[in-house]
Amino acid sequence: MQDPPDPPDSESPTLADFIGTRDSVFVLRDPQLAKTGSQARAQLRSLPFLAQFGLDRVAHPGIYDNGLRLVEYKLLPNEDLRANGVANVGFPLIHYVSQEMLTGELRDDESVYDEQDVVRRLLRKRPDGVPYVIVTDTGSPKMPRHTRKPGKSFVDEFECTVVEYKGLLKRYLQYNLDSDLPLSSTQNLYFHQISAHHKRLGLDAGSIPDLFDYTQLPADSPAWDPIYYLIREDADQVLEDYTERIREALRSWTERGPTQKIANSMLDMLEWVDYEEERLDAYRYRHQEDA
Structure with missing residues (x-):
């Protein structure tokens, strides 16, 4: 597995330049995808990082789309x-x-979920030099119907670069963001971006629940965005248990620890503004004037 060079090429916005490779097929290993059942969560935690490189067309299982997108993207289930x-x-x-x-x-x-034929066709269809990023839980993904030699994976057949997501994120944070969050608390760049933003303003930024204390947030904090998204997605408030709705919405983005506290903070704010975007605007900006 290739270790990325150090330091990254900060002048170039492409993923290949950041990694330090001429390949355009990438296997991005994130062990989080191996978890199933009640342990399955944070499968999309790498997406805010990949979005930094202009990648916004995404294929993933429909079950990951829980009604909240921390970054905008075009979904192909x-x-x-x-x-x-x-x-x-x-x-x-x-x-x-x-x-x-x-x-x-x-x-x-x-x-x-048998994706062998799909991945094989995409590897063959992809135009030369155009990125195809496969996020998976192994550095040697196997497709036994197509790669018949025991122990071999498609990385032995197609030119590609295999990298560890955690290592890339750690390096990105080192050179691009001054986040107060430890990497052990989350590997989702979105939360580190909020932490760095709040830290610059002298706010508490060392835990994820602190980032969503809406009584203290500056008007330009990215942490407001999910509230607007939830209001627009559920304009009719048809769900009775909205706390559960928010927990499920966060599931694909957050590791286990802080989800309930974030959901509670979001629900408190939604109820305070009566699920109305205009009232949220008024609170968000009036609060800053009063502070």
Whole structure:
């Protein structure tokens, strides 16, 4: 597995330049994708990092789309790729697929997640030099129907660079952000961006719940964005248990620890403004004037 060079090329915005490679197919290893059942969460934690490099077309299982997007992106559900093929898929592309999804070992009541044929076709279809980022839980993803030699993976057949997500994020933070959050608390760049923003303003920024204390937030804090998103997504407030709704919305983005506290803070603010965007605007900016 390739270790990225140090320091990164901060003048170039491409992922390849940051990693230090001429390849355009990347296997980004994030062990979080291996977790299933009640442990499955934070599968999309790498997406805010990848979005920094202009990558916004994303394929992932529909179950990851829980009604909250911490970054904007164009979604291609993996289920649609299996059903409809890849003829109309554009690149650059980020593709979230675990080893169990590749081999069909992951299944639920509705689907068998067998992505081997899809990934193989995308690897062949991709135009030269255009990024295809495969986020998975292993550095040697295997597709046994297509790679028949025991122990071999598609990285032995296609030119690609294998990197550890945690190492890339650590390096990005070292050279680009002064976050007060320890990497052990979250590997989602979005939360580190908020921490760095709040730290510059002299606010508490060392824990994730601190970042969502809406009684203290400056008007330009990125932490306001999810509140607007939730209001727009659930304008009719049809769900009775809104706390559960927010917890589920955060599930694909957050590791286990802080989710409940973030959900409580968001719910308190939503109830305070009665789920109305105009009232949220008024509170957000009046609060800063009164501070």
